[in-house]
Amino acid sequence: MTKQEIIKQIFSKKSYLCVGLDTDINKIPSHLKSAEDPIFEFNKQIIDATYEYAVAYKPNIAFYEAHGPKGWESLQKTIEYIPDDIFTIADAKRGDIGNTSKMYARAFFEQMNFDSITVAPYMGSDSVEPFLEFENKWVILLALTSNQGSKDFQYLKVNDQSLFEEVLQKSQDWGDSENMMYVVGATRTDQLEKIRKSIPNHFLLVPGVGAQGGNLSDVSEKGLNKDCGLLVNSSRGIIYASDEKNFAQVAAQKAKSIQEEMEGYLAKWC
Amino acid sequence: MTKQEIIKQIFSKKSYLCVGLDTDINKIPSHLKSAEDPIFEFNKQIIDATYEYAVAYKPNIAFYEAHGPKGWESLQKTIEYIPDDIFTIADAKRGDIGNTSKMYARAFFEQMNFDSITVAPYMGSDSVEPFLEFENKWVILLALTSNQGSKDFQYLKVNDQSLFEEVLQKSQDWGDSENMMYVVGATRTDQLEKIRKSIPNHFLLVPGVGAQGGNLSDVSEKGLNKDCGLLVNSSRGIIYASDEKNFAQVAAQKAKSIQEEMEGYLAKWC
Numbered sequence: 278m279t280k281q282e283i284i285k286q287i288f289s290k291k292s293y294l295c296v297g298l299d300t301d302i303n304k305i306p307s308h309l310k311s312a313e314d315p316i317f318e319f320n321k322q323i324i325d326a327t328y329e330y331a332v333a334y335k336p337n338i339a340f341y342e343a344h345g346p347k348g349w350e351s352l353q354k355t356i357e358y359i360p361d362d363i364f365t366i367a368d369a370k371r372g373d374i375g376n377t378s379k380m381y382a383r384a385f386f387e388q389m390n391f392d393s394i395t396v397a398p399y400m401g402s403d404s405v406e407p408f409l410e411f412e413n414k415w416v417i418l419l420a421l422t423s424n425q426g427s428k429d430f431q432y433l434k435v436n437d438q439s440l441f442e443e444v445l446q447k448s449q450d451w452g453d454s455e456n457m458m459y460v461v462g463a464t465r466t467d468q469l470e471k472i473r474k475s476i477p478n479h480f481l482l483v484p485g486v487g488a489q490g491g492n493l494s495d496v497s498e499k500g501l502n503k504d505c506g507l508l509v510n511s512s513r514g515i516i517y518a519s520d521e522k523n524f525a526q527v528a529a530q531k532a533k534s535i536q537e538e539m540e541g542y543l544a545k546w547c
Numbered sequence: 548m549t550k551q552e553i554i555k556q557i558f559s560k561k562s563y564l565c566v567g568l569d570t571d572i573n574k575i576p577s578h579l580k581s582a583e584d585p586i587f588e589f590n591k592q593i594i595d596a597t598y599e600y601a602v603a604y605k606p607n608i609a610f611y612e613a614h615g616p617k618g619w620e621s622l623q624k625t626i627e628y629i630p631d632d633i634f635t636i637a638d639a640k641r642g643d644i645g646n647t648s649k650m651y652a653r654a655f656f657e658q659m660n661f662d663s664i665t666v667a668p669y670m671g672s673d674s675v676e677p678f679l680e681f682e683n684k685w686v687i688l689l690a691l692t693s694n695q696g697s698k699d700f701q702y703l704k705v706n707d708q709s710l711f712e713e714v715l716q717k718s719q720d721w722g723d724s725e726n727m728m729y730v731v732g733a734t735r736t737d738q739l740e741k742i743r744k745s746i747p748n749h750f751l752l753v754p755g756v757g758a759q760g761g762n763l764s765d766v767s768e769k770g771l772n773k774d775c776g777l778l779v780n781s782s783r784g785i786i787y788a789s790d791e792k793n794f795a796q797v798a799a800q801k802a803k804s805i806q807e808e809m810e811g812y813l814a815k816w817c
Contacts, residue, residue: 299647339643339650345658346619353615372667373609373640374694374759377569380609388615397642397667399689401696419669424644426671429717433705440700440710447699489644 278364278392279413280455280504283480286332286362287505291540294532295333295366295482296323297512298355299340306520316341316351321358323516326525330536333508334359335366335482356389364508365392366417366482372397378407386411393417395460395482398444402451409452416457420444420472423462423485441468445476454478461500463491463509469499473506480506487514493535497542505547511535548634548662549683550725550774553750556602556632557775561810564802565603565636565752566593567782568625569610576790586614586621591628593786596795600806603778604629605636605752626659634778635662636687636752642667648677656681663687665730665752668714672721679722686727690714690742693732693755711738715746724748731770733761733779739769743776750776757784763805767812775817781805 287293298320302310305319312318324334336355341348359365371381371394385391386408393415396405408416421431421441431441438446445459454476461472463485472481481500485491486509493509500507515535519527557563568590572580575589582588594604606625611618629635641651641664655661656678663685666675678686691701691711701711708716715729724746731742733755742751751770755761756779763779770777785805789797 301650337643337647337650339641339647339654342654343650343658345623345654346616348654349616349619368643370643370667370670371609371640373607373638374692377607377609380571380607380613384609384612384615384618388613397640397669399667399669399700400640400692400694401699401701403694403696405696422644422670424670424673426673426675429671430669430710430713431671433710433713435703435705435710440703440705443700443703 283332283364284504286364290330290332290536291543292330292332292536293505293507293509293539294331294535295335295508295510296327296331296515296532297335297337297368297484297510298323298516299337299512300516301340302344304517304520306522306524308522314351314354316344316348317354320355322525323528324359326529327515327532328360328363330529330532331363333364333366335368335510337512338367338369353389356391367391367394370395370397370419372400372404374400375403375407378404382408382411386414393458395419398448405448405451409456414456416452417482418444418448418457418459420459421461421465421468423464423489423491427462442475445472454480458482460484463496464489466492466495466499469496473500473502477502480508482508482510484510487511493538494542497539498546501542501546503547505543553602553634554774556634560600560602560806561813562600562602562806563775563777563779563809564601564805565605565778565780566597566601566785566802567605567607567638567754567780568593568786569607569782570786571610574787574790576792576794578792584621584624586611586618587624590625592795593798594629596799597785597802598630598633600799600802601633603634603636605638605780607782608637608639623659626661637661637664640665640667640689642670642674644670645673645677648674652678652681656684663728665689668718675718675721679726684726686722687752688714688718688727688729690729691731691735691738693734693759693761697732712745715742724750728752730754733766734759736762736765736769739766743770743772747772750778752778752780754780757781763808764812767809768816771812771816773817775813
């Protein structure tokens with residue numbers, strides 16, 4: 278998917294909501310557990326219910342891997358089920374030496390038709406570049422994450438700036454705002470303004486709103502740019518809003534209320 | 548597997564060879580391609596042929612993921628086929644926020660019975676610790692990798708030392724030499740002596756001998772400690788030594804010749 282197509286979708290739906298499919302067999306409504314593939318059945322109903330309000334879906338690959346080959350089948354069915362005009366993110370945090378990253382790229386861009394994948398930067402340029410060789414596919418590089426442990430290394434001072442700023446800067450040589458986005462946690466709004474200034478045109482994927490404590494209004498005020506430039510993810514707050522039979526309906530209500538809030542921010546700051 | 552069991556195996560086999568199962572369908576001998584599961588069939592024959600000379604097997608997860616659910620089945624069959632007394636490494640370079648790392652740990656330690664997994668450090672303590680909660684399982688943390696891109700971030704100066712040294716130092720608080728090893732690329736022997744001094748008791752997983760240009764003699768002289776303390780990986784140099792019908796026999800010869808070299812180094816430096 279191209280940047281223009283992403284932007285078009287955002288302004289047409291008046292939303293920059295990404296729904297995280299962190300689908301945990303232990304958390305889905307009990308009436309689904311007798312389905313042939315409960316994880317896919319859950320995802321299908323969540324997608325049907327939230328499609329109108331979301332511009333992206335982000336399966337968290339760990340939750341599928343935990344079930345082995347069966348989990349990968351659920352993942353494959355899920356990605357095939359998501360409509361083509363929605364942006365899809367494999368939240369996989371991959372990254373390895375060149376010939377291995379190439380295999381991961383094939384797994385997520387060819388074997389499964391994801392539009393993008395999250396990638397960890399530690400191994401540097403040649404661990405990221407194989408993902409950038411696929412046309413209209415995206416790398417979403419970890420910059421500043423939402424978890425407590427992000428303080429261990431990401432804020433360390435190198436060359437008079439934080440390591441995450443060094444990652445932002447150095448990776449400008451590998452790709453551009455047409456094939457690269459960055460992960461910036463919603464709990465890091467103190468840094469978001471500065472990050473937006475240093476990369477004015479890139480999209481940012483912002484996880485951590487909701488269960489992890491991030492605030493949508495703050496993120497939007499500091500992160501929106503003229504093209505919107507944000508994909509804000511919510512997982513647990515939407516997909517597990519209810520564990521009753523009407524879970525999909527409740528998820529739709531949650532997604533709708535976030536979309537409406539976003540519509541306001543787009544009108545105000547964009 | 549405990550540290551004592553790993554050491555016992557090393558001194559009994561007089562080897563610290565890890566065979567990397569980077570099994571690529573395009574590189575395996577053509578006569579195997581008609582098998583029901585060519586990747587597993589190849590691995591099975593490689594394992595049978597090299598078992599005598601190796602103390603660890605390291606499937607490179609990307610190569611299995613690239614085939615979707617079917618690849619995961621080949622991986623699962625492979626891990627089940629490897630004898631219990633050999634150390635197994637899921638070369639997966641995972642790492643995510645706590646609840647997600649927990650799912651990856653379940654995937655590799657419960658769903659599949661791997662002894663260890665390689666983990667990327669960028670997201671810090673809470674991305675690594677969920678893997679350390681499993682008894683007799685190991686985290687193998689990326690410190691200094693063998694690829695060109697390692698220079699982008701791993702050598703950056705933070706707190707008067709390189710980032711990879713900061714990773715070594717900080718992670719001492721998360722685990723110890725009984726449940727944590729480190730990846731140090733064989734192409735980095737200039738740093739190996741210093742690393743060995745700073746973590747005298749930890750095992751190091753050393754990839755990059757062979758195809759990537761690392762030298763076994765250098766690595767052994769600088770990396771061996773009283774317990775051996777090294778697992779040196781060779782993938783392509785062994786498993787693709789021949790693409791003829793007798794590939795497994797040729798792989799065995801290659802593994803045997805590395806084992807014999809290692810036997811000499813163990814006698815000399817250990």
